[in-house]
Amino acid sequence: MENVFLAVDLLFDFNVAIAILAGVIFGMIMGVLPGLGSILAITIALPFTFAMDPVPSIALVLAIYCSSVYGGSVSAILINTPGTPQSAATMLDGYPMTLRGEASEALGWATVASLFGGLVSIVVLVIAAPQLARIALQFGPIETFSLICMALTCIAAVSTGTMLKGLMAGIIGIFLSLIGTDPMTGVPRFDFGFFQLSGGLGLVPVLVGLFALAEVLSRMSSGKTVPIQVNEKIGLGIKIAPLSEWLLRKGTLIKSSLIGTFIGILPGTGAATASFVAYAEAKRSGKFKENFGKGEPEGIIASESSNNAVTGGALVPTLALGIPGDPSTAVLMSVLIIQGIQPGARLFVDSGDLMMAVFLALLICNLVMFVIGFYGCRFATKVLSMPEGMLLAMVTVMSLVGAYGVNGRTFDVFVALGAGVFGLFLRYCSVPVAPVIIGFVLGASLEESLRQGLILNDGNFLSFFHFNNPIALVLIIMTISLIILAGWREWSLTRQLKTDAKPNGE
């Protein structure tokens, strides 16, 4: 209880209020713009967190995270283009409602469902994260190594269709994290004579380059600058349906929120998967299943409550174990690291008040998102008419300021640019970029735990799989199972595509 009072004290600050408000507005705008999404939104906001205290900076990032997922639904409903992949399922019933002249009602269903999903996931986060952290406190280096190996299997999950390339990208990410002085021997590794590299590659320049600059480069080079047409009449406001209508669909609302939360906890799945799983489940078991795809609010409820529930779910492994649940939380984790906070089990013991502040901040973010969404989402659509050339220029400047601002070094700007060109090359070759970041964030801990484990066991690697370490053994078995599952999924996808291609004579 003491932590709650301390957390309230931490949150009762003007800077926190401004951070949440600004984060929600910015996140919603970034979510509305098709193709930008949560990761880019958080990446662009990174430089603002450098000079902030931990609580306002975390609040800012959480606000962006939640509201960008919600923002994607606005463009999905109004212009039939999901702002983020997470909102693709919302489009299926949201846009038909818009065509019927019920855009305000559709936005109302989406806004309330998003809030509900977010709140359910916070409850699960508050209950599950400390329990998980308590178990993780018993972890030694071998268990930590096994846990990180399991977390890395999410690379396979985010690389569906290109698994080999995804795994290679993960290895590249881990390798990049090793550049710099070896913490055990003090030997500078792979610095190639550049003293700036002896401290390693900065997380922010690499993030900014791989996500933001690579996105700018790819949009610049593809030349897709077609302005989006927004019908002025459709974004006139939000109407919330009466309670009786909600009660008819309460089963889907609760079920989808739980699906989203659970999928969020699983490594590498993310909100896009959650929304489609929840939508499919609602289509199978919903009260109005026969109307799905024709503008049925239950479809919007399923998609929106589940994709927003992922935000809290994905924070469970991120905060409790220091293992990001998806690429967005990997970027979010970097904000904590920049603030000098190492996510993991010790966080709940050493900074219980801070963790409680995070939970409460997430709750406030969801409530503010609801209010801003209610009154402001019609204005957010105005951003859609912003010229892309202007937007890209602003994103580039913010990204480079972010890269420069960490240490005030021009060298970091070049690292960001190099990472941007590398990111573009990876996209050109259809190599997923998210595994590079996941590997980069987890790489140093993976090496440290491996080497510590080997020293403790006289260099015997097989002892990692011994019955003396039951938790590690279970985690390794789970890792192998997840890899087999991902391999099977990849194989069936390839087979499916092959079957689909055959009728065309290929």
Add this chain to the structure above:
Amino acid sequence: MPMHIRNRLMSAVMFLICIVFFYELRRPKYSASVFLGQGFDPAMFPRILLWAWAAFSIVIFLTSFSQKNRFTADQGIDIKIAKITIFVPLVLIYGLLIQPVGFIISTLFFMILFMPLAGYTRLLVSIPTALVFTVSTWWIFTSVLGISLP
């Protein structure tokens, strides 16, 4: 360029990068400090990763020749090299000029040059936008957030 050619190009580039890093690992500093790492030299883990990296490159290269491998969800983006060759040096020059010229002037010129390249040619709008954005960004960072920009 078809995807299987891109795959070959990418795996060849990756393999070359691996060779460069393998060569770097041959330097004496990596093996001279074994005793400091209690029996494990600082090259141990990178070496494992490099082997895996090289192995994946080879497998991707070989599978690019397989006909059945063409049926995948593999779809890269298309890029126009001409635009990239203008954009990348522009960012490079911008990065070089931030320190000596200062944030405001370098950013202003960068944005004014960038917007037409990105397809927005209305100078009457882009110049005031660049000016307002640059000055407000500088003000937010230096005065509100306390982060010094040159």
